[in-house]
Amino acid sequence: MIELKKLSKVFDTGKGSLTAVDGVELDIAPGEIFGIIGYSGAGKSTLIRLLNGLEKPTSGSVVINGQDITAINSKDLRKARQKVSMIFQHFNLLWSRTVKENIEFPLEIAGVPKEKRAERVLELVELVGLAGRENAYPSQLSGGQKQRVGIARALANNPEVLLCDEATSALDPQTTDSILDLLVDINKRLGLTIVLITHEMHVIRKICHRVAVMEGGRIVELGDVLNVFQAPKENITKRFVAQVTDTEDSQETIKHLRELYPSGVLIKLVFVGDQTEQPILTKLIRKYTVDINIVQGNIAHTQRGAYGTLILQIKGSQPEIDEAIAFLNAEDVQTEVMAND
């Protein structure tokens, strides 16, 4: 669906050049929800703007549905953009237009006749759950409602790809979840490919199928969301995963427990898929004479299945502890002894 080949973007800042995107290679499949995560300045904003030609690459190509959008003239590019639409962090609605008129805007651009526009706007208002608010101005809407207008507007011309530029970063957690649910719903119902950039791992976890981690203009890690959560390779990825799994409180508790029971071993278990539903701990305690403290537990649901972590403190003699860990490994639970530092 989307193929990026050796894509680079260098900005001339006046004081020298800045490489925002550095040789990115990426293949995004049709119907996929693909997340790109990175801290600010990682180049993800530039990357997503290369996908609809808002930025011109310095080198490389962007092929969407077989069309190289870096090689077409501006008229064809404008046409192509009707099929690759975008939603924004700050919604970017026209304050001078009502909800209805904002959603109508892309249809006007596409030259849809007036009666058809009205019909389509009605459908879209229903789709994003804004029925009854058609005649409100953006200033009368909440952030979540504004983003719903943004989404309706982006879907107006039946796009094949939806680009989300930090679409939930300006929203509170509850509204973020409702917007994310809407995106998943749209993805399933319309089979639309969604590419989103974010700095929140929560967003990736909740809706993405695959994720790319970006740092310094490059993609440093790429994979299925569940795999990346289960076994993050790069340090930056580990930090992002920790955003969802660890809490500051658990770090404190771990420190405290170490002081209290210097003899025990702290161990982190990672469960994936069906394992999250197995009574593995019960089996462990019944079989071995070790004592167990639960420090922290967490289960997160991703689009590709559940993912859980559990931090335990195991107390007992060294052979007993070793046996217990061997048992866990035999049950296919990923274990990681947390170093005493």
Next chain:
Amino acid sequence: MIESLFPNVDWNDMWEATLETLYMTAMSTFFTFVIGLVLGVILFLTAPKQLWANSIVNWLTGAFVNIFRSIPFIILIILLIPFTKYMIGTIRGPNAALPALIIGAAPFYARMVLIALKEIDKGVIEAARSMGASTWTIIRKVLLPESKPALISGITVTAIALVGYTAMAGIIGAGGLGTLAFLDGFQRSRQDVTLMATILILIIVFAIQFIGDRLTVKSDKR
């Protein structure tokens, strides 16, 4: 009562002069609006990093605007006499005042248009581009509607300045309340005529301000 306060006022002349002032103000405001809008949009779009980024056009337009905005109006009228004669065929009467009024006020308004356009959220323009809008569509459907309140309050200020300019033009024979106040009031020492002309000018100014404010508020949905 009014007759005794303003003994020298010829009400027919006064009415005639008021209509001339209104005519000059309306015509010059209209053309100032159109020309100023075009110049302002050119200034905005040819600036660096904008849709029509072009440093030469931007510099030339900017220079034109700055020069004509800086020339004192009374001198501009005199400078433009040959041009006016060529365009209108005469240098007397309300129509003869129009070229100077428009050339004096349009650059002033162009600057206000530029300021108004700069206030527009860049994200909204980016959103329109992401939907495949052409620059022309962006001008008509994004730039102008999104800056409407500032464009209206700007033309209100400009129209009020133009009422003042018509009075100045009146001194060199454009007609209207300025001519009346100067020739009939000042030169013949009839204070009451000057006073009445002043009152009428004030009423015109307040009316413009009132209408402009109302339209500005009404157009602002933010």
